[in-house]
Amino acid sequence: MTSTGPVDTDVAIIGAGPAGLAAAIALREAGVAGVTVLEREAVAGGIPRHCHHTGYGIRDLHRFMSGPRYAQRYVARATAAGARVLTSTMVTGWTADGGMWLTSPTGRRELHASAVLLATGARERPRTARMVPGDRGAGVFTTGQLQQSVYLFGQPVGTRALVVGAEHVSYSAVMTLRHAGVDVVGMVTDRPHHQSYAAFALATRVALRVPLHTDTRVVEVQGRPRVTGVVVEDIRTGHRRTIACDTVVFTGDWIPDHELARARGLVMDPGTLGPAVDADAATEIDGLFAAGNVCHPVETADVAALSGRAAGHAIAGWLADRRRAARRAGVPIEVDESFAWVHPQRASTTADLPRNKIILRPRVFASSAPVRVMQADRCLWEGQVRHLVPTRPASIPTGWLARVDPAGTPVRIESATRGTHQ
Amino acid sequence: MTFAVPPATDAEPYDVAVIGAGVVGCAVARELSIRGARTVLIEARSDIGDATSKANTAILHTGFDAKPGTLESRLVARGYTLLSAYAARAGIPVEVPGALLIAWDQEQLDELPVLAARAEANGYRRTRQIGADELYAREPHLGPGALGALEVPDEGIICPWTTSLAFATEAVRHGAALRLESPVTGVSIGDDVTVVETATGPVATRLVVNAAGLGSDLVHAMVGLEGFTITPRRGELIVFDKLARTMVNHVLLPVPTKMGKGVLVAPTVYGNIMLGPTSENLDDRTATGSSEDGLAFLRSHGRRIMPDLLAEEATTIYAGLRAASEHDDYQISVHPQLRYACAGGIRSTGLTSSLAIAEYLAESMTEALGLSLKPMVHPDADPQPPRMPNIGEATLRPYADAARVAADPAYGEIVCFCERTTLGEIRDALHSDVPPRTVEGLRRRTRATMGRCQGFFCGAKIRQLLTAPDSSTMAPTARNNEGTK
Ligand SMILES: Cc1cc2nc3c(=O)[nH]c(=O)nc-3n(C[C@H](O)[C@H](O)[C@H](O)COP(=O)(O)OP(=O)(O)OC[C@H]3O[C@@H](n4cnc5c(N)ncnc54)[C@H](O)[C@@H]3O)c2cc1C
Ligand SMILES: Cc1cc2nc3c(=O)[nH]c(=O)nc-3n(C[C@H](O)[C@H](O)[C@H](O)COP(=O)(O)OP(=O)(O)OC[C@H]3O[C@@H](n4cnc5c(N)ncnc54)[C@H](O)[C@@H]3O)c2cc1C
Numbered sequence: 001m002t003s004t005g006p007v008d009t010d011v012a013i014i015g016a017g018p019a020g021l022a023a024a025i026a027l028r029e030a031g032v033a034g035v036t037v038l039e040r041e042a043v044a045g046g047i048p049r050h051c052h053h054t055g056y057g058i059r060d061l062h063r064f065m066s067g068p069r070y071a072q073r074y075v076a077r078a079t080a081a082g083a084r085v086l087t088s089t090m091v092t093g094w095t096a097d098g099g100m101w102l103t104s105p106t107g108r109r110e111l112h113a114s115a116v117l118l119a120t121g122a123r124e125r126p127r128t129a130r131m132v133p134g135d136r137g138a139g140v141f142t143t144g145q146l147q148q149s150v151y152l153f154g155q156p157v158g159t160r161a162l163v164v165g166a167e168h169v170s171y172s173a174v175m176t177l178r179h180a181g182v183d184v185v186g187m188v189t190d191r192p193h194h195q196s197y198a199a200f201a202l203a204t205r206v207a208l209r210v211p212l213h214t215d216t217r218v219v220e221v222q223g224r225p226r227v228t229g230v231v232v233e234d235i236r237t238g239h240r241r242t243i244a245c246d247t248v249v250f251t252g253d254w255i256p257d258h259e260l261a262r263a264r265g266l267v268m269d270p271g272t273l274g275p276a277v278d279a280d281a282a283t284e285i286d287g288l289f290a291a292g293n294v295c296h297p298v299e300t301a302d303v304a305a306l307s308g309r310a311a312g313h314a315i316a317g318w319l320a321d322r323r324r325a326a327r328r329a330g331v332p333i334e335v336d337e338s339f340a341w342v343h344p345q346r347a348s349t350t351a352d353l354p355r356n357k358i359i360l361r362p363r364v365f366a367s368s369a370p371v372r373v374m375q376a377d378r379c380l381w382e383g384q385v386r387h388l389v390p391t392r393p394a395s396i397p398t399g400w401l402a403r404v405d406p407a408g409t410p411v412r413i414e415s416a417t418r419g420t421h422q
Numbered sequence: 423m424t425f426a427v428p429p430a431t432d433a434e435p436y437d438v439a440v441i442g443a444g445v446v447g448c449a450v451a452r453e454l455s456i457r458g459a460r461t462v463l464i465e466a467r468s469d470i471g472d473a474t475s476k477a478n479t480a481i482l483h484t485g486f487d488a489k490p491g492t493l494e495s496r497l498v499a500r501g502y503t504l505l506s507a508y509a510a511r512a513g514i515p516v517e518v519p520g521a522l523l524i525a526w527d528q529e530q531l532d533e534l535p536v537l538a539a540r541a542e543a544n545g546y547r548r549t550r551q552i553g554a555d556e557l558y559a560r561e562p563h564l565g566p567g568a569l570g571a572l573e574v575p576d577e578g579i580i581c582p583w584t585t586s587l588a589f590a591t592e593a594v595r596h597g598a599a600l601r602l603e604s605p606v607t608g609v610s611i612g613d614d615v616t617v618v619e620t621a622t623g624p625v626a627t628r629l630v631v632n633a634a635g636l637g638s639d640l641v642h643a644m645v646g647l648e649g650f651t652i653t654p655r656r657g658e659l660i661v662f663d664k665l666a667r668t669m670v671n672h673v674l675l676p677v678p679t680k681m682g683k684g685v686l687v688a689p690t691v692y693g694n695i696m697l698g699p700t701s702e703n704l705d706d707r708t709a710t711g712s713s714e715d716g717l718a719f720l721r722s723h724g725r726r727i728m729p730d731l732l733a734e735e736a737t738t739i740y741a742g743l744r745a746a747s748e749h750d751d752y753q754i755s756v757h758p759q760l761r762y763a764c765a766g767g768i769r770s771t772g773l774t775s776s777l778a779i780a781e782y783l784a785e786s787m788t789e790a791l792g793l794s795l796k797p798m799v800h801p802d803a804d805p806q807p808p809r810m811p812n813i814g815e816a817t818l819r820p821y822a823d824a825a826r827v828a829a830d831p832a833y834g835e836i837v838c839f840c841e842r843t844t845l846g847e848i849r850d851a852l853h854s855d856v857p858p859r860t861v862e863g864l865r866r867r868t869r870a871t872m873g874r875c876q877g878f879f880c881g882a883k884i885r886q887l888l889t890a891p892d893s894s895t896m897a898p899t900a901r902n903n904e905g906t907k
Contacts, residue, residue, distance in 0.1 A: 262665055
């Protein structure tokens with residue numbers, strides 16, 4: 001149980017991004033009466049609020065729309081479904097009896113719920129957390145800050161920018177910079193290839209003439225009071241040079257917003273750094289669930305929304321029949337060195353088969369690789385997985401979960417791939 | 423706003439011009455203005471406390487390990503007492519976790535009694551040696567191999583930013599003029615009046631105090647004196663995420679060496695853990711960047727002291743420059759013919775000793791320079807120091823204060839999520855006696871943007887509030903604006 005005393009709402013959802021809102025809709029559709037979504041921003045919708053490019057909604061809403069429209073649609077649907085969405089309301093911690101501390105302009109108070117869903121999302125690692133030395137001049141951004149500066153406030157950014165990273169979000173940063181009239185002098189990645197769609201990479205390199213420097217790491221930021229350049233190193237040769245720029249955007253390299261999860265005493269998965277869950281989004285604390293990018297940093301918004309929707313269904317099931325669900329330990333799911341992490345991290349015997357796939361995060365680039373799911377000597381599933389790219393999802397089907405021996409040893413996902421290691 | 427820029431040339435000379443608004447200059451300006459001197463505080467940068475005073479390890483030192491007999495030893499001990507009392511009254515965040523000075527080998531273990539004896543010589547009698555068992559019981563995350571420690575129960579941690587700001591605020595409230603963005607370029611000493619040349623015009627004054635930190639030898643030369651040269655000694659630090667806070671219970675010190683106090687692990691009053699500083703002599707007085715080597719050095723030390731700490735995320739990295747000189751002591755002197763006093767070369771303990779330096783200088787200036795000052799009334803009786811907004815974790819922050827949020831909803835509107843800074847606090851800072859001019863200045867007053875996301879969520883919003891504050895939400899409310907009166 002999350003709260004031991006009387007409750008104010010059936011389900012409290014922390015975070016009104018795609019995952020939290022999709023969960024709220026699913027819960028209301030399943031007939032759960034009290035669904036409260038707590039959002040610390042003044043406007044609900046999560047990260048898509050400030051992603052003014054198109055590319056949202058493909059897998060969940062089956063259309064193609066801009067981030068802000070996508071966010072608005074989810075907020076409208078959640079409200080229409082009867083969920084209470086409280087904005088400017090931050091959950092700052094847990095009360096001794098498992099309730100939540102809230103701060104909002106309407107007051108500082110406690111909230112108690114039968115079930116709690118953590119849908120707090122993920123953020124990009126800033127320069128300092130990456131421990132990039134050098135001067136502390138102005139002009140250093142993450143994509144999140146850059147997009148808010150440009151799209152929400154119309155603030156000036158700079159004139160010549162270097163983008164650190166070459167994953168999806170990095171290309172999104174390039175588009176934002178171009179929109180703001182900033183020259184993008186290059187992109188750097190410490191990996192041997194970009195990690196986005198070939199079409200994005202090609203268009204950026206050829207049509208926008210933004211060079212991509214692979215196998216290149218950032219070693220120093222120079223300049224104060226304003227950035228004047230970034231020293232980069234070719235990892236293969238050790239050769240260093242300075243790229244002149246007045247702006248540098250650190251993109252991707254995600255870290256889940258796991259503060260509340262850790263404060264509650266949950267064990268973090270060493271790969272995702274987010275809470276470990278089973279296919280029903282359940283954490284090891286009964287009644288406490290987690291979904292969206294806090295669990296898998298990061299997937300696209302539609303995948304986060306589907307993760308939230310599945311969690312909503314699972315929580316509704318848990319509320320309907322708590323006794324059945326209460327006794328579940330689950331068999332750990334582990335990965336070999338070909339993968340950085342897997343989501344979910346536990347196979348629970350009582351979990352319904354998830355609608356979602358098992359998400360894997362490759363460590364290697366490979367066009368196709370054989371993957372096996374083993375429990376001790378028993379092979380639960382075997383198949384080819386295509387398009388392994390670090391920072392991007394690879395997925396395998398879920399049918400084998402039914403074959404997991406609940407009393408057995410941990411399940412291990414293995415690949416004998418010979419991809420490019422990085 | 424009570425903050426006013428004085429006219430470029432003042433008809434009547436000031437009694438004292440203090441050059442440099444670091445923690446020392448702010449403390450001196452506070453002391454002199456409270457005691458009735460017409461004071462101007464001249465600073466090169468756009469904010470007070472913006473040089474070494476903002477980038478240190480923020481330890482409130484007992485002075486147990488100072489070199490006995492030096493002025494530094496005396497002023498650190500006295501400063502500790504004065505600042506502890508002042509901080510309590512002004513609401514400057516302070517915690518006293520105590521320090522454990524850890525011996526990692528036999529040689530260091532043998533050194534502990536020597537350090538205990540030195541503490542006695544410095545007038546500090548509360549050290550106690552503890553064995554490895556007690557040490558690990560008190561610091562379970564400590565790396566393996568420690569043999570024992572010297573406990574210094576009174577070592578504290580303090581908020582360096584609020585300290586300088588409280589002094590400057592009190593000085594301004596007692597009529598001191600604050601002249602920012604005014605680097606001093608020359609000093610001409612006339613018969614009665616000295617003219618201090620600054621980038622924003624000359625300032626006429628009777629006396630001059632040099633509190634220019636890294637520039638103190640240059641200002642010393644401007645009045646025609648020599649005697650010391652500043653060598654910037656860089657100290658780099660890594661600040662770890664608040665999720666690491668529970669790992670560390672004390673200030674964990676190494677056995678000091680010739681180059682300094684060595685690499686420590688300490689909590690901060692904001693609830694983080696810091697690792698550092700390095701110690702490296704440089705030529706460039708502005709080289710406050712961090713370096714690859716420095717960070718590698720810190721990580722290797724950190725791994726030894728507390729391996730678990732290194733598994734946590736770093737929130738920030740920074741570096742400060744100690745104003746070291748060729749002498750083993752502060753460079754404090756008074757020169758009657760020049761109507762000039764110097765408080766330079768205050769290298770690694772100046773935050774702690776700031777109030778004592780100010781007290782000492784005021785006495786010397788009364789005696790040697792004929793400055794007439796009112797007595798500083800007894801600390802418990804003098805006018806209340808400003809009550810500073812609390813940005814420390816040890817006492818209730820506005821976002822968690824139900825009564826305060828109920829009285830003014832702006833304290834319930836969290837703007838910086840990582841640090842839980844509210845709109846009310848930002849508004850108060852912008853309307854305070856010494857308001858910030860930059861995002862960095864706002865950060866030092868409110869903690870906004872200094873957390874783990876470094877502005878991913880609120881950076882753009884904060885910049886907006888600073889440059890274009892919406893008058894309806896940001897207007898000061900008399901009721902709750904306790905920091906500004
Ligand atoms: C720059 C950028 C570009 C992107 N482009 C695309 C794209 O083109 N297409 C696409 O599909 N995806 C894109 N994404 C990814 C997409 O935005 C995310 O996958 C999606 O937002 C994740 O949803 P979520 O609900 O898990 O988390 P989030 O959207 O991050 O939502 C989490 C919410 O929780 C709130 N919260 C956190 N902690 C608390 C607390 N303690 N109290 C109250 N509230 C809290 C946060 O304020 C936030 O609103 C992009 C992401 C970024 C950063
Ligand atoms: C890494 C490190 C760790 C430290 N740890 C501690 C600690 O734990 N505890 C402690 O008590 N002390 C510590 N210190 C020491 C402490 O920070 C300093 O002693 C103190 O900040 C010195 O204050 P100041 O006012 O003399 O110098 P500063 O803060 O440098 O102020 C001098 C001011 O003078 C201005 N200035 C210079 N030249 C001119 C000019 N020509 N015209 C106008 N203005 C000028 C500068 O801009 C600056 O603002 C540490 C220092 C470092 C570097």
